[in-house]
Amino acid sequence: MQKYIHSRGWMRSSTEIAIEIISDFVNGFLSKCVETSEKLIPTRFNDKMPRNSGVPIVLTASMIEMSDFKLNPFIAFSGGFPLSIPKFVLRKKLYPNFHINEDGTAKYAPYGLRKVETLLIKEFGEENVATVHPHNLHEFVGPKTKVIGISTMDPLGIGFVSRTYTSILRLNGKPATLVEFEDLLSNVAFRKYKPRIIVGGSGAWQIPRAKMQDMLGIDTVLIGQAERSVVEIFRKALDGEELDKVIITQMPKRKEVPTIKKPSLYGTVEITRGCGRGCAFCSPTMRQRYSFPLEHILREVKLNAKNGTRAILLQTDDLFLYKTKRNFIPNREAIVKLIQSVDKIEGVEFIQIAHASLAPIVNDRRIVEEIAPALVEKSLWACNGKHCASIEVGIETGSVQLMKKHMKGKMLPYTPEKWQDVVVQAIGTLNDNDIYPLATLVLGLPREQEEDILATLELLEKLKNAKIFYVPLLFTSEEESILKGQRHKDLKDLDESQWDIISRCWRHNLDLWAPELNKIILYGTLLTSPYYRWKHGRKIVKPIMEFSGLEKRFVNRRLGIECQPQCCTSSFYVENKNKNS
Numbered sequence: 116m117q118k119y120i121h122s123r124g125w126m127r128s129s130t131e132i133a134i135e136i137i138s139d140f141v142n143g144f145l146s147k148c149v150e151t152s153e154k155l156i157p158t159r160f161n162d163k164m165p166r167n168s169g170v171p172i173v174l175t176a177s178m179i180e181m182s183d184f185k186l187n188p189f190i191a192f193s194g195g196f197p198l199s200i201p202k203f204v205l206r207k208k209l210y211p212n213f214h215i216n217e218d219g220t221a222k223y224a225p226y227g228l229r230k231v232e233t234l235l236i237k238e239f240g241e242e243n244v245a246t247v248h249p250h251n252l253h254e255f256v257g258p259k260t261k262v263i264g265i266s267t268m269d270p271l272g273i274g275f276v277s278r279t280y281t282s283i284l285r286l287n288g289k290p291a292t293l294v295e296f297e298d299l300l301s302n303v304a305f306r307k308y309k310p311r312i313i314v315g316g317s318g319a320w321q322i323p324r325a326k327m328q329d330m331l332g333i334d335t336v337l338i339g340q341a342e343r344s345v346v347e348i349f350r351k352a353l354d355g356e357e358l359d360k361v362i363i364t365q366m367p368k369r370k371e372v373p374t375i376k377k378p379s380l381y382g383t384v385e386i387t388r389g390c391g392r393g394c395a396f397c398s399p400t401m402r403q404r405y406s407f408p409l410e411h412i413l414r415e416v417k418l419n420a421k422n423g424t425r426a427i428l429l430q431t432d433d434l435f436l437y438k439t440k441r442n443f444i445p446n447r448e449a450i451v452k453l454i455q456s457v458d459k460i461e462g463v464e465f466i467q468i469a470h471a472s473l474a475p476i477v478n479d480r481r482i483v484e485e486i487a488p489a490l491v492e493k494s495l496w497a498c499n500g501k502h503c504a505s506i507e508v509g510i511e512t513g514s515v516q517l518m519k520k521h522m523k524g525k526m527l528p529y530t531p532e533k534w535q536d537v538v539v540q541a542i543g544t545l546n547d548n549d550i551y552p553l554a555t556l557v558l559g560l561p562r563e564q565e566e567d568i569l570a571t572l573e574l575l576e577k578l579k580n581a582k583i584f585y586v587p588l589l590f591t592s593e594e595e596s597i598l599k600g601q602r603h604k605d606l607k608d609l610d611e612s613q614w615d616i617i618s619r620c621w622r623h624n625l626d627l628w629a630p631e632l633n634k635i636i637l638y639g640t641l642l643t644s645p646y647y648r649w650k651h652g653r654k655i656v657k658p659i660m661e662f663s664g665l666e667k668r669f670v671n672r673r674l675g676i677e678c679q680p681q682c683c684t685s686s687f688y689v690e691n692k693n694k695n696s
């Protein structure tokens with residue numbers, strides 16, 4: 116009861132206490148229902164011995180990370196949320212795992228796992244390495260199995276996206292990605308045959324950070340890139356030698372990175388690695404930067420296309436780093452040739468580029484104009500009935516001060532003072548070419564002040580007519596970043612202006628991408644607003660009114676304006692075209 120009476124250090128009203136008791140009861144009830152329904156599903160394991168008593172090295176990932184989300188890499192982010200839906204429904208509807216080879220191995224697997232598999236096959240022979248879906252582990256793990264290698268991107272659901280949206284929505288329970296990760300590690304065959312368990316991948320840092328390694332039964336966690344160190348580590352594990360609990364791997368040279376031998380999820384193919392622009396919250400910038408040769412890339416594209424991945428996801432932290440010139444001047448010829456070469460390969464139905472930075476677009480807008488036709492034609496997305504492409508870009512902030520402190524290379528070859536102009540102009544060029552970016556903003560960077568937040572609001576105002584999907588995120592200090600020692604930004608630390616950024620971004624997203632939901636959102640927000648007011652405090656009231664659309668409707672009605680997002684969008688085009696002509 117003490118918990119209900121005192122919270123955040125002050126006494127609360129009886130209404131607040133009643134709301135919390137009811138919401139805890141409802142959340143608890145839902146979680147119990149889900150837990151109970153899970154117990155009714157039989158675990159897929161039988162006591163039959165696997166063929167040849169098992170495979171010495173078995174590679175895998177959790178159900179969620181082995182799925183291609185029906186070819187929607189953006190929906191994959193939902194795995195970081197607690198979903199009060201039984202696992203078997205999620206596995207069937209949200210992240211199915213149905214691509215299996217005749218021998219029971221996985222047809223597609225995460226790209227990083229495929230790289231590791233290639234190196235291990237080269238060293239230990241194909242018959243000694245198998246990459247499998249978690250639901251088929253019982254066919255491969257037996258007395259002969261010595262090592263299980265698991266790759267993971269977000270095992271505990273504490274990456275940038277999952278941490279932010281779980282806390283905003285105040286969802287209770289474990290993120291789906293953690294539920295599946297625990298499910299994988301509790302596999303009966305692991306307990307029976309006791310192989311060494313080694314976990315690596317870009318999210319592996321979360322496990323020692325949360326001190327969950329022993330609880331999860333993991334022998335060794337690998338932090339960093341795999342290529343140089345992984346063979347030696349697996350050899351020691353096969354020989355039964357001691358391994359450290361956490362190993363920081365060595366940085367590989369480009370020539371040590373092999374081409375994958377079997378197809379990857381989403382048809383992923385890496386075109387560059389590392390960045391070098393030096394953003395302090397970012398881990399790729401800590402890696403050595405290189406571009407892979409065109410033949411290397413096309414070999415992997417052909418392999419994927421031949422094996423029916425249909426899509427090709429060009430993995431990079433910035434497309435414009437591909438064979439970049441000095442001072443981050445983009446290499447138009449190389450980039451255009453790369454996209455055109457991928458486009459020509461038989462079997463490539465969709466092309467998606469992972470990330471791009473904004474400054475090179477301003478530096479040479481012809482690159483976008485030359486690659487956009489192929490990207491739009493082979494896009495996974497459609498907007499208002501016609502194809503449009505998307506790409507993830509980082510806006511992060513509108514503040515010159517924060518750019519200078521934490522991201523002073525992000526806008527090169529321009530100066531930090533030009534950041535807002537760079538963003539507006541680059542987004543305009545992308546939109547002019549039917550590319551509608553997904554843009555991240557980071558809230559709560561160390562030493563963020565009120566004027567920095569106001570600068571971001573100012574930038575959002577300049578972009579109010581742009582076709583963007585915003586994803587505002589809370590600052591998260593990742594293990595492999597310059598800011599790794601800093602405290603994560605928590606939702607409770609946000610002030611009203613920071614909340615304002617979140618609500619404006621999501622208002623923009625709804626107006627532009629799903630205006631048909633406006634009524635539902637309006638009534639839903641109004642109904643739940645007392646709950647969020649109580650959960651997040653008084654500072655949420657104004658942002659929530661803005662997000663609901665009530666404020667806008669009220670003001671517009673008073674002014675006699677009927678807001679049509681499409682109209683705003685066309686005016687954006689006109690503005691930008693005028694500017695660029």
Ligand code: SF4
Pocket residue numbers: 390391392393394397398399400432433472509525
């Ligand atoms: S530009 Fe992007 S990839 Fe490069 S350091 Fe900054 S955030 Fe990281």
